[in-house]
Amino acid sequence: MNASMTGERLRSSLSHASDASDASDGPLAIEAVDLVRVYHTHTGVIRRRPLDVEAVRGVSFDVRPGELFGLLGPNGAGKTTTIKMLITLLLPTSGSARVMGYDVVRDTTEVRRRIGYVFGGDRGLYDRVSGLDNLRYFAELYGVDPAQRDRRIAALLELVGLTGRENEKVEGFSRGMRQRLHIARGLLHDPQVIFMDEPSIGLDPIGARELRQTVKTLVEAGKTVLLTTHYMFEADALCDRIAVINDGRIVASGTGDDLKQAVLNRTIVEIETFGVAPEAVDRLRDDPEVIAVNTEERDQSQILLVQSERGPEITQRLLGSLGDTRIGKVVAREPTLEDAYVHLIASTTRSDGAERAAALG
């Protein structure tokens, strides 16, 4: 879909936040205070033992109306659990949260009227009927005015670039088309706050770029968007503010520039290796000048990202620590937001895995 055309279509098909009953100078769009969520599960098959897993451990943040707020973190950090508490699908174990001034525990219907929920992946659609049937069905569930339903669906189909494909069965849709249909579904009732849980997961680069453009346009139309992602560049390119979540806690928040400050005085040495042994990586980590080492797997090689305050000066020593490992390219560069993210995650991940399953009971 054409990005600029998309913006015009979206702006015309969505009511602006200031038109809505909850004015932007009213309550915060989202307010989370000390949210905690513990999952009660068990281990073992024959001798089942109860186990409490803390997925979210005291998350607090707020999002202003019209803001695009990013919740950034690795898999299992607590992003989806946080979103599900905010959209009323999960009860918090403790803490509180409000969306457009309504409590997510008590005022579920009021919250649900004002939110849209879009998630990534292949699920959440009826595969064996058409895209149009999916949208008509959800329009009824979301209480869209019957007199406006078809016009609204047509506008949203045009917005997401599915006009002309709406009568095809969803099971034949590509991953990108499904994601676009998800977005149209989430916007059917013109929500004020849109929760997007890793919407770009599995999309090809062009699909992901189109999605980012759609998200931008939503914000330009006055919508509040909470976006979760584990793609740093996506959060950096889109979000007004970012909160980094790891192990169920917010470990940093602010603008992209704020987060970069944490690693501004560092240098990153990228070392391309072929078949590097874990012991060699450990030797790098043991170097007193090295702050963090992260490994990225490529097809045939591994890229070691070594953070230190004196990168270029210790490069030879770093290469020496790798012993007989076959070395490719070596580059020293300034830190990026991704490095800041990696640093934050690495420095806040609990070392003791058992602690992840903190027994409460």
Added chain:
Amino acid sequence: MALSAPRHLGDGTMSLPRSVRLIWWVTWFNVRMLLVSEFFVLLTFVSPLIFATLAFFLFRLGHSTGGQTLLYAALGSGMMGVWSTTLFGCGGAIAWQRWEGTLELLVNAPTRYDFILAGQTFGAVIFGFAGILMTIAWGMLLFGMPLTSTFPLLLPLSLFAAVVSLGALGMLIATSFVLYRHANALSNMLEYPIWLVAGLLVPIATLPAWVQPISWLLAPTWGMDAIRGATLQSQPPWFAIGMCFALAVVYYFLARVALRYVLHLARRDATLDLR
């Protein structure tokens, strides 16, 4: 312990026309979904034909070959199919929606979830009743079964009463599927015993006395009685029709109470997204 939350079924301010429209839309959508499912088409339209064929031959072996007996067997076989479709259509549909990831979206819609569930179960029951027509046509074509009705004007009301009571019972059963992933074990267990206990093929009077009170609590018993009463009996089936509606009211209110609790547990225990 999760924070205490009010237990309700969603938007309590929905108008009657909006509620009726919602139920109608969900019913229609569910019928369409069942129509594109090979499993349900086989279950609803082919299984009763096999049951009916077996029944016709069994009755023939027992030297009961009158037209009334054949119609009795055809209606019973058709109702067996209706019960199977109700059971799997109500429960299985929720299990399948959980798998597809749409259950969360339905529960999270700003509307009444009991109406959504009612539409889904009525869709399954109405779909199942189409199988009865197939069974009757099968009996007429292959076994020369006559199609008669002693109270033709009461037949539509009997069918409607049976649909309503089975739909309400389906709704009650479906609540367990909202909470538990493996509730299909329950539905599998309930299929054959209900065929027997509800008197779908053999009269309830032939069952042990202690079973009969159980039969009286079941919608298929009275639904079958109402339909057979309107087609085969000499007395109008008013009592059976009344029992269908009375049981439907009881089932519906039990389902509502159960659903409030189940939705609360689902939010507390995070079971909606489990596959």
